[in-house]
Amino acid sequence: MQQPTCVIYDRLSRLFAEEAPDHRIAACHAYAEQRGWKVVHVATDTNVSGASKLEDRPGMREVLSWLPRVDYVIAAKLDRYARSVMEFQRLLDAAKSTRTTVITADGVVSPENASIIINVLAAFAEYERDMITARITDSKKHFRSRGNHLGGLAPYGYAVTGPVNDKRWTLDETAAAVIRECADKLINHGATLTGLARELNEREILPPAEHARQRDGRKLRGGKWHTTTLRDVLYTPAVRGWLVQSVPGKKRGAVHNQPVLDAEGRPVSAGPEILNGETWAAVRAILDGRSKGRGAERSGKALLLHVALCSECNGPMYRQRREVKGKDYSTYVCRAGVGKRGIHRPNVVTAHYLDELVSADYLKRFGAFALMRWMEPDGSAVLQLSEVTTQIERLAGNLAQLDPNGTAARVAIAQLTALENRQAELRAEADHSEGRWVDAGGTVADEWQRRTEEGRRALLADLGARVVVRPATPGAPRRFDSSRVSVDFEGPAWFRSDPAAAELAATATGEREHQQAA
Structure with a gap:
């Protein structure tokens, strides 16, 4: 029969003369000799905390490397392995995977009772993990509330x-x-x-x-x-x-x-x-x-994308970019009139001429208007209302499990009352908050100059721009013909719901144009 083998391990938090490991290692040698085991290695850790991780200890790393090749690991006492139940449990798990038994020379953990002790320690390790989780959760809850x-x-x-x-x-x-x-x-x-x-x-x-x-x-x-x-x-x-x-x-x-x-x-x-x-x-x-x-349609960089429409199919005109020797020959094209599968005659118009036409008409009509923007109510009330409602439902469910006459129930009822009051406040705030138009500062023309092409397209959309392009007459000269284009604006969005204000603004604009012409 092959002689059982073992590794001796010892750990010291601090090295003092009166705490030298010699006597503990000697006790482990004596225990192994009494059992008839062969000591194949002695590993020590000095100035190492028992709460530190196994892999952070040089001596313990030696023990772990020996586990697949020995039958037992011996330490003088249980606290030499670790002062953390969780770390000791990790050692036990590693030893179990290699069918190695962890024991102590003082007899607390022996080959005869190792399985029982290990099960008890495993239960304590699980309990400690749960307690640590609870402490961390409570700590986070406390700090979060602050x-x-x-x-x-x-x-x-x-x-x-x-x-x-x-x-x-x-x-x-x-x-x-x-x-x-x-x-x-x-x-x-x-x-x-x-x-x-x-x-x-x-x-x-x-x-x-x-x-x-x-x-x-x-x-x-x-x-x-x-x-x-x-x-x-x-x-x-x-x-x-x-x-x-x-x-x-x-x-x-x-x-x-x-x-x-x-x-x-x-x-x-x-x-x-x-x-x-x-x-x-x-x-x-x-x-x-x-x-x-x-999968939804995306807007590109063209000024009139989703603003310019084809008269034949009412579909959008898309900009096809083309540049030759530094000159822009881009066009707006209706895809439904292109190729063998086109459903109507081709509809193509020079892009920069169309952009200039619409821009000039837009600024002439609305450039002097004061720019407004829509201000939404603070949506945080709705977000908070959802969270408060969830808290009320959770607290009400817990209340049903408490003693109605107990202190916990009284505390829960007080908190529930406060939450219900807050819920009523948030409902009132969410129900009565309304959006409104506010002065953005400056005129539409001022803002047009400041904006990029993307921003200008948004301004056109705000004023309800609609540009309809008709196909060119067969045989007509191949040049830009403004008569093919109809430009219409619904007017600023902030006037659409107020016809009286829109009429006054239109009158004022007309008077300004008349004065400029004079």
């Missing part, structure tokens, strides 16, 4: 400051300025996420992850802004200074995140706001309105 940062990177626009147990957000002015600028361009200047992301990259403004790396002195990875990145930065409730959390059952991200609410259903503040409620609501309304989803 508006403390819970770890990781702060949202773009913020930096983390404060002591370990009281971390808060403070404004990162460089990033916060980018958020405010993009919000302003979206709301007041007809910008798009695509155009803004492209502009930020051209200006070499770092995206969130790269900005955090630069701020922390770490190496950059060459990341760029993308439309989804910019959308998340502008959409998240964190720009209000609110602590946010993911919604159970939904993909984690800014689109689905909701503010953390306190016991009375109010958002928990973690720092100063970057955007106020009115501005944030307007940004979210714009982003929601432009969210088309996969």
Whole structure:
């Protein structure tokens, strides 16, 4: 019969003369000799905490490497292996996988009782894991209720400051300025996420992850802004200074995140706001309105895309870009009149002439109008109402399991009453908040000059522009003919629901034109 083999292990937190490991290692040798086992290796760790991970100890790594080749591991006492039940359980699991038995020279764990002791220790390890999880959960709940940062990177626009147990957000002015600028361009200047992301990259403004790396002195990875990145930065409730959390059952991200609410259903503040409620609501309304989803038609860069229509089929005219020797020969084309499968005669018109015609007509009619923009109500009330309702349902379910006369029930009822009061406040706020038109500052003509082509297309849409293009007469000269084009405008959106205001504005415009002609 082959002689059983063993490895001896000893650990010291600190090395002092009176604590030298010699006597413990000698006790392990004596135990192995008494059992008739062969000691093949002695591993020691000095100045190593018993709570440290197994893989962080040089001596324990030697033991782990020997496990597949020995029958037993011996230590003088149980606490030499670890002072953490979880780490000791990890050692037991590793030994079990190699059919090695972990024992102690003092007889507490022996070959005869090892399986029983191991099962008891496993139960304690599971209990400790549950207790650690509960402590972490309670700790996070406590810090979350105080508006403390819970770890990781702060949202773009913020930096983390404060002591370990009281971390808060403070404004990162460089990033916060980018958020405010993009919000302003979206709301007041007809910008798009695509155009803004492209502009930020051209200006070499770092995206969130790269900005955090630069701020922390770490190496950059060459990341760029993308439309989804910019959308998340502008959409998240964190720009209000609110602590946010993911919604159970939904993909984690800014689109689905909701503010953390306190016991009375109010958002928990973690720092100063970057955007106020009115501005944030307007940004979210714009982003929601432009969210088309996969497979939907996308708008391009042409000024009259979805504005210019074919008289034959009422379909959109698409811009075909063509440049020869630096000259623009682009055209607007109806696809339904192209090729063998075309359903009507070809309908093509020179793009830059059509753009100039519509732009001049637009500015003549509306250039002097004061520019208005639609301001959505602060949608945070609806978000909070949903979360408060969920908290009420959860608390009501727990209340049914409590003793009606107990202290816990009284506390739960008081909290439930506060939540119901907050629910009523939020319902009233959500029901009575209305959108409105507000002065954007300046005239339509001023804004037209400031905007890019994408922004100008948005202005045309706001004024209900409709451009109908008829096919060229067969045999007619191949040059731009303005008689083929009908330009019509419904008028500014802010006047469509107020005919009296629209009539007054039209009269004032007519008087100005008459004076200019005179």
